[in-house]
Amino acid sequence: MESGKRQKLLGSLFVNGTLLLLVVLWTIPTLGIFVSSFRNRDDIATSGWWNILPHREWQPVREIDISQAGLDPNGVMEIEGISGTFEEFRAGVETPNGKRITWIGNKRLGKVEVQERVWTVSWNFTLGNYQQVLGGQNFEFKRPDGTVTIVPGDNMNRAFLNSLTVAIPSTVIPILIATFAAYAFAWMKFPGRRGMFILVVALLVVPLQIALVPLLRDYKALNLNGTFLAIWLAHTGFGLPLATYLLYNYVSTLPRDIFESAFIDGASHFTVFTQLVLPLSVPALASFAIFQFLWVWNDYLVALIFLGGNPEFELVTQRMAAIVGARGSEWHLLTAGAFVSMVLPLAVFFGLQRYFVRGLLAGSVKG
Amino acid sequence: MDLLNNKGEQNQSVGGRILSLIGRVLLAISIPLIAFYVLYQGFLFLRDSNAPQIIITLVAIVWGVGGVAILYWIFNNLVERLSDTWRTRLLPFVFVGPAMAILAWYLAIPTLRTFWLSLFDRNGPPKGLNVLQQLSSDAFVGLGNYAEVFQPGGLMFLAFRNNLMWIIFGSTLSVSFGLIIAVLADRSRMEKIAKSFIFLPMAISFVGASIIWNFIYEYRPPGQPQVGLLNAFVTGLGGQPQAWPQWVNIAPWNNLFLIVIVIWLQAGFAMVLFSAALKGIPEELLEAGRIDGANEFQIFFRIMIPYIQGTIISVWTTIVIFTLKIFDVVWVMTGGQFGTHVIATQFYRQSFTNNNSGYGSAIAIVLLIAVIPVMYYNLRQFRKQEAF
Numbered sequence: 001m002e003s004g005k006r007q008k009l010l011g012s013l014f015v016n017g018t019l020l021l022l023v024v025l026w027t028i029p030t031l032g033i034f035v036s037s038f039r040n041r042d043d044i045a046t047s048g049w050w051n052i053l054p055h056r057e058w059q060p061v062r063e064i065d066i067s068q069a070g071l072d073p074n075g076v077m078e079i080e081g082i083s084g085t086f087e088e089f090r091a092g093v094e095t096p097n098g099k100r101i102t103w104i105g106n107k108r109l110g111k112v113e114v115q116e117r118v119w120t121v122s123w124n125f126t127l128g129n130y131q132q133v134l135g136g137q138n139f140e141f142k143r144p145d146g147t148v149t150i151v152p153g154d155n156m157n158r159a160f161l162n163s164l165t166v167a168i169p170s171t172v173i174p175i176l177i178a179t180f181a182a183y184a185f186a187w188m189k190f191p192g193r194r195g196m197f198i199l200v201v202a203l204l205v206v207p208l209q210i211a212l213v214p215l216l217r218d219y220k221a222l223n224l225n226g227t228f229l230a231i232w233l234a235h236t237g238f239g240l241p242l243a244t245y246l247l248y249n250y251v252s253t254l255p256r257d258i259f260e261s262a263f264i265d266g267a268s269h270f271t272v273f274t275q276l277v278l279p280l281s282v283p284a285l286a287s288f289a290i291f292q293f294l295w296v297w298n299d300y301l302v303a304l305i306f307l308g309g310n311p312e313f314e315l316v317t318q319r320m321a322a323i324v325g326a327r328g329s330e331w332h333l334l335t336a337g338a339f340v341s342m343v344l345p346l347a348v349f350f351g352l353q354r355y356f357v358r359g360l361l362a363g364s365v366k367g
Numbered sequence: 368m369d370l371l372n373n374k375g376e377q378n379q380s381v382g383g384r385i386l387s388l389i390g391r392v393l394l395a396i397s398i399p400l401i402a403f404y405v406l407y408q409g410f411l412f413l414r415d416s417n418a419p420q421i422i423i424t425l426v427a428i429v430w431g432v433g434g435v436a437i438l439y440w441i442f443n444n445l446v447e448r449l450s451d452t453w454r455t456r457l458l459p460f461v462f463v464g465p466a467m468a469i470l471a472w473y474l475a476i477p478t479l480r481t482f483w484l485s486l487f488d489r490n491g492p493p494k495g496l497n498v499l500q501q502l503s504s505d506a507f508v509g510l511g512n513y514a515e516v517f518q519p520g521g522l523m524f525l526a527f528r529n530n531l532m533w534i535i536f537g538s539t540l541s542v543s544f545g546l547i548i549a550v551l552a553d554r555s556r557m558e559k560i561a562k563s564f565i566f567l568p569m570a571i572s573f574v575g576a577s578i579i580w581n582f583i584y585e586y587r588p589p590g591q592p593q594v595g596l597l598n599a600f601v602t603g604l605g606g607q608p609q610a611w612p613q614w615v616n617i618a619p620w621n622n623l624f625l626i627v628i629v630i631w632l633q634a635g636f637a638m639v640l641f642s643a644a645l646k647g648i649p650e651e652l653l654e655a656g657r658i659d660g661a662n663e664f665q666i667f668f669r670i671m672i673p674y675i676q677g678t679i680i681s682v683w684t685t686i687v688i689f690t691l692k693i694f695d696v697v698w699v700m701t702g703g704q705f706g707t708h709v710i711a712t713q714f715y716r717q718s719f720t721n722n723n724s725g726y727g728s729a730i731a732i733v734l735l736i737a738v739i740p741v742m743y744y745n746l747r748q749f750r751k752q753e754a755f
Contacts, residue, residue: 237473298572
């Protein structure tokens with residue numbers, strides 16, 4: 001009995017330990033940019049974000065004036081009883097009593113610091129990164145050497161609104177169209193019904209790449225390219241097979257009696273659709289809406305092709321990709337921008353996780 | 368309702384009936400015309416206006432969503448004015464028509480058009496000629512583009528190899544991690560919270576994920592403080608920092624640093640489906656296994672995996688299709704440089720950067736052919752459903 005208990009305890013330790021390890025592994029990447037987005041521009045560039053945790057670091061306790069001490073950087077120097085060349089001091093020389101002597105800067109204008117190793121945290125948090133990324137105006141930065149750089153803001157505000165303008169209709173329109181179609185497939189008889197539904201099923205996994213070149217030609221001919229309508233319709237077209245298929249599965253399981261009594265009372269199909277089917281289908285509509293919304297919000301390829309030429313209409317994903325391309329090493333902007341782009345999907349995700357999971361189980365995965 | 372209406376009409380004078388008929392016809396024509404006019408004005412406003420952005424956003428949303436709803440309402444209204452027979456005949460098409468029209472315009476017909484384009488050279492079929500003339504023009508190259516696509520050692524050869532790596536490593540590892548996490552979570556008291564954390568990356572865009580992982584892979588020359596986690600770790604252990612995805616010396620294995628991102632994103636998806644499937648295994652089955660002396664590993668491999676086999680296959684297929692079309696991650700992280708091009712990035716480059724519509728279309732058709740087995744399977748499953 002005793003050994004059984006022990007084994008159980010060990011087993012639970014193994015299960016929870018492994019699980020915890022995996023959770024930590026999965027969370028660290030996001031945590032890293034979240035923390036970094038609040039760190040100061042210079043801190044991000046010179047130290048890892050994990051320095052917000054307590055760690056030991058060399059910090060200056062005293063400075064030595066080069067000319068006063070009469071040091072000649074071209075030869076062997078003696079500082080605080082330690083001798084070494086300029087290169088050695090530049091890399092830092094540790095003294096026997098636990099201190100470090102480091103030459104900061106170049107040979108002529110540099111200085112010498114005596115440093116001690118102390119426990120510290122790097123908690124220089126700021127909201128400045130977000131201000132710069134969101135705003136459209138210019139920002140000034142003072143470098144440590146006194147020069148000032150002017151950096152344009154990244155105007156994520158505009159991109160955010162554009163993404164909303166694209167994502168909301170691109171979510172509602174396909175759902176509306178698909179629900180009408182699902183209703184017709186489920187509760188109406190008409191010639192070609194089976195053939196049309198087979199088309200829907202066949203198109204479920206067709207890669208959207210197949211349609212991009214012909215559609216771009218149509219859009220150019222119709223002068224639609226670069227408009228919101230163009231991208232709404234594109235997302236509608238690409239999301240429609242799955243939407244129709246899933247909503248058909250749901251609408252066709254609604255109880256038949258409700259419809260029959262409504263028709264006996266003289267209701268038209270349109271009334272039954274708006275008054276009965278739409279309200280009854282809310283759970284299924286919500287599940288699919290979450291997926292379509294996340295998919296459209298996170299889309300990059302479709303936006304790149306149909307909105308690509310017009311910077312006015314740039315979406316969040318395009319803006320982010322542009323910052324990666326133009327200033328790939330300015331991590332204070334990239335991290336803040338990435339978080340701005342994630343805020344809404346994460347809110348939707350946490351707020352509606354129940355529907356999200358339900359949608360997944362119903363098969364809400366785009367082909 | 369209809370009976371009452373008919374009686375009411377019969378009681379009216381002839382003039383009144385004609386007037387009401389004219390009125391109804393005028394109404395039937397004018398409502399759609401006014402609606403189309405308003406919608407068109409909305410379109411022009413959105414395309415050309417300089418109004419503040421928040422207003423444009425609001426107008427666009429109302430215009431787009433409202434416009435579609437109004438169109439349905441109008442067509443329904445028009446059809447409802449027809450006689451009973453015509454109404455029953457036409458109404459289904461009011462409901463199903465828009466969906467079918469969009470599917471045809473956006474997916475079905477483009478498939479044929481892309482195939483047609485793939486038979487011609489970079490500029491596509493010459494304009495202003497009929498089909499026969501196009502076929503006999505110099506621009507017609509037959510299967511030439513496909514020959515180029517499958518040419519050993521060519522551009523696409525590399526992309527196919529990389530995509531194969533994506534499919535093999537991406538799907539296998541996503542499924543394995545998803546399964547391991549689902550099984551562990553099932554036995555843990557932290558199930559809910561652990562699953563939320565693993566699942567969270569699913570809400571993040573590929574572009575966002577690329578930034579997140581670029582930050583982990585960030586490279587600084589040796590001697591400088593490493594701000595990227597992986598390089599800090601490697602230098603901490605005494606290794607050399609590397610710009611991981613750009614590390615051409617280890618090609619094609621540098622692709623793995625990109626594939627990790629998709630595993631990170633997709634494991635949560637696999638986990639949720641497996642978790643639900645595992646909960647469907649009858650408790651008695653597992654108990655019986657334990658009583659017969661099976662250890663936990665035997666239970667996992669001999670009972671659980673066979674039981675949820677169907678789910679595993681469908682999750683696997685989904686992730687395979689998904690990695691087959693992978694684009695954003697590669698495009699943002701490396702742009703296809705350093706030997707990381709995949710099918711979809713080459714498709715984009717050939718179609719839109721090099722403007723070679725023939726070659727690009729041939730690549731798209733290859734993508735389509737790759738998913739045909741899944742399409743066939745879906746259709747066969749559908750045929751088995753007797754209800755339809």
